[in-house]
Amino acid sequence: MTIPTGEILIDLEALRHNIDVLTAQVAPSQVMVVVKNDAYGHGLIDVTRAAVDSGVSWIGALDLPTALSLRDAGVSSPTRIFAWLLDPEEDLAPAIAASVDLGISTVAQLNTIAASQAANPARVHLKIDTGLHRNGATPEDWPGLVARARDLEDQGVVEIVAVWTHIAEADDHEDSLSIARFEDAVAIARDLGVRAPLRHLAASAAGFARSDARFDLVRFGAFVYGLPPGDGPSAESMGLRQVMTLRAPISLIEALPDGRRRASIDLGFADGLSTSAPGRIAVAIDGRRHPLVGPLEVDRAWIALDDDSDVAVGDTVTVWGDGSAGEQTLQEWGNATDTMSEELVVRLSPRIPRRLV
Amino acid sequence: MSSALTTHPTPPRRATIDLGIVRGNSRVLIAHASPSRIVVDLRGDAYGHGAAAVAAAMSSEAIDAFLVSNDEAAHAIRASGVLIPAIQRRQADAAAESLIGPEIFGLDTLSVPDPRALGLLPAMTLSARVLSTKKVGADEGVSYGYVYRTTAPTTLAMVCLGYSDGIDRHACNGGRAWFAGSTHPVAGRVAMDVFMLDVGDKPVSPGDEVVLFGDEAQGYPSPVAWATSLGKTAAEVTASLGDRIVRSYV
Numbered sequence: 001m002t003i004p005t006g007e008i009l010i011d012l013e014a015l016r017h018n019i020d021v022l023t024a025q026v027a028p029s030q031v032m033v034v035v036k037n038d039a040y041g042h043g044l045i046d047v048t049r050a051a052v053d054s055g056v057s058w059i060g061a062l063d064l065p066t067a068l069s070l071r072d073a074g075v076s077s078p079t080r081i082f083a084w085l086l087d088p089e090e091d092l093a094p095a096i097a098a099s100v101d102l103g104i105s106t107v108a109q110l111n112t113i114a115a116s117q118a119a120n121p122a123r124v125h126l127k128i129d130t131g132l133h134r135n136g137a138t139p140e141d142w143p144g145l146v147a148r149a150r151d152l153e154d155q156g157v158v159e160i161v162a163v164w165t166h167i168a169e170a171d172d173h174e175d176s177l178s179i180a181r182f183e184d185a186v187a188i189a190r191d192l193g194v195r196a197p198l199r200h201l202a203a204s205a206a207g208f209a210r211s212d213a214r215f216d217l218v219r220f221g222a223f224v225y226g227l228p229p230g231d232g233p234s235a236e237s238m239g240l241r242q243v244m245t246l247r248a249p250i251s252l253i254e255a256l257p258d259g260r261r262r263a264s265i266d267l268g269f270a271d272g273l274s275t276s277a278p279g280r281i282a283v284a285i286d287g288r289r290h291p292l293v294g295p296l297e298v299d300r301a302w303i304a305l306d307d308d309s310d311v312a313v314g315d316t317v318t319v320w321g322d323g324s325a326g327e328q329t330l331q332e333w334g335n336a337t338d339t340m341s342e343e344l345v346v347r348l349s350p351r352i353p354r355r356l357v
Numbered sequence: 358m359s360s361a362l363t364t365h366p367t368p369p370r371r372a373t374i375d376l377g378i379v380r381g382n383s384r385v386l387i388a389h390a391s392p393s394r395i396v397v398d399l400r401g402d403a404y405g406h407g408a409a410a411v412a413a414a415m416s417s418e419a420i421d422a423f424l425v426s427n428d429e430a431a432h433a434i435r436a437s438g439v440l441i442p443a444i445q446r447r448q449a450d451a452a453a454e455s456l457i458g459p460e461i462f463g464l465d466t467l468s469v470p471d472p473r474a475l476g477l478l479p480a481m482t483l484s485a486r487v488l489s490t491k492k493v494g495a496d497e498g499v500s501y502g503y504v505y506r507t508t509a510p511t512t513l514a515m516v517c518l519g520y521s522d523g524i525d526r527h528a529c530n531g532g533r534a535w536f537a538g539s540t541h542p543v544a545g546r547v548a549m550d551v552f553m554l555d556v557g558d559k560p561v562s563p564g565d566e567v568v569l570f571g572d573e574a575q576g577y578p579s580p581v582a583w584a585t586s587l588g589k590t591a592a593e594v595t596a597s598l599g600d601r602i603v604r605s606y607v
Contacts, residue, residue, distance in 0.1 A: 037521040062550060085550055087369050088563035133499045134515050134553060135489045170503040270401025270596040275589060298401035298596055299426040339526055346521035346549060350600055
């Protein structure tokens with residue numbers, strides 16, 4: 001006897017729609033669909049297959065285990081799988097053999113590739129730090145990184161596929177400075193003999209909005225799932241559709257000593273619901289909004305009922321969705337709980353069953 | 358999810374749980390409990406500590422039942438050979454029970470705000486690997502939105518834990534993690550998969566280990582201190598840690 005305490009619905013038609021919109025928006029630049037963190041909680045394999053079926057040839061996997069699991073699932077060449085979060089203790093040989101594209105920031109990483117004695121050249125994307133100050137070579141280290149990669153290219157150890165960066169999206173001016181630094185780095189790479197590299201800089205927000213940020217390839221994560229930034233235009237007004245709906249059945253209705261009634265769903269903070277949500281969020285039951293109220297428990301959330309609320313145990317509560325059942329969107333959830341919609345979806349427990357619709 | 362399946366000598370994201378500490382804490386709490394039915398709260402997969410492993414470690418203690426969130430957890434506890442029954446909320450009778458909560462893991466809750474004052478030690482140590490390092494000058498913005506700016510030339514370490522692992526995006530507002538003998542500020546917004554630690558002039562290399570919280574006696578921030586900087590309880594923090602963090606037991 002297992003009654004699901006909640007379920008995640010994934011609308012693959014909405015996902016395909018978003019990919020089509022983004023592809024048209026950035027053409028002739030190409031689209032990379034980023035599927036890190038189990039495709040932002042939407043399901044790694046289902047999302048990747050839908051993207052490939054939609055004609056996407058670049059998949060952003062984050063790390064080597066994710067990239068290799070996609071190759072194992074049959075996502076084969078010529079689909080390119082890009083991994084950029086590399087662990088210094090990781091063996092790169094299986095990824096090189098599986099033709100995974102590697103995001104490379106340091107000479108040490110290039111030396112690790114050289115030491116791996118792979119049979120085929122490693123496909124590398126050389127990363128320049130244009131201000132975010134996470135990974136990526138500093139402008140001072142950049143010529144040395146490119147020169148070492150060129151040496152290894154001449155030896156048949158690597159193939160330099162791309163030059164890339166990631167920007168802070170701090171404001172338009174800062175982003176313009178990053179774009180200029182990126183163009184300088186590309187010019188230096190060309191001077192050092194890198195032939196016609198792909199160039200990629202932008203993720204969702206900058207790639208959607210700024211033609212000068214798109215270069216040859218745009219890495220779309222959040223927008224693929226219909227998740228726009230907070231406090232900006234809604235997904236709908238951008239022509240995007242939210243892909244995920246989270247819902248749960250009412251598990252209990254009880255009367256409080258003062259006569260008010262409340263209903264529970266069996267999802268709590270251990271399932272990934274935000275402790276900031278009670279008092280700031282309303283959920284939908286039969287098209288009507290009802291506020292979440294505290295306390296948010298480890299495995300249960302409470303919903304305040306009006307005197308005239310006609311609800312029963314087992315009725316469906318829509319926690320978030322595209323708004324079509326009267327519920328709040330993930331963008332509205334993010335704004336109300338002082339975070340971004342991405343944080344809400346990737347923190348959902350993988351224990352919650354997921355169903356394609 | 359899949360990162361936990363890699364064949365590293367040590368996984369890059371680790372929660373090490375000291376079951377001896379959990380047993381010790383349980384004895385302190387059972388000794389203080391009223392002489393009634395003792396139920397230990399293992400909901401939320403034992404607040405992120407792993408319900409089956411924790412139940413197995415306490416299978417010889419004077420406990421009448423474990424409270425769990427769902428059937429899967431109850432099955433996992435039974436499958437690990439534990440004879441103490443695992444019950445769910447609808448089978449519990451709060452009036453007749455002493456419910457021992459997440460303080461058993463040395464975590465604070467609204468009802469037990471200072472577990473250390475009761476002699477309870479934190480059972481979990483959360484640590485992660487430095488993936489890369491970078492020297493930067495003064496007045497440089499770090500991570501999304503540049504909400505953090507360096508005050509002097511310094512070294513930044515990129516640590517492989519992010520908000521998808523359950524580390525709040527806003528942990529930069531006062532969060533500090535341990536590296537090489539002292540604590541250092543989280544620099545800038547926590548990203549989905551990594552955060553930056555401003556380690557100052559400490560020498561740091563890829564592969565080094567950073568501890569977010571653990572036993573204060575070893576110099577680590579306590580889970581209570583870490584959670585307080587986020588405006589949460591430590592029980593909320595550990596229960597929402599992601600599955601990419603590999604749990605291991607000592």
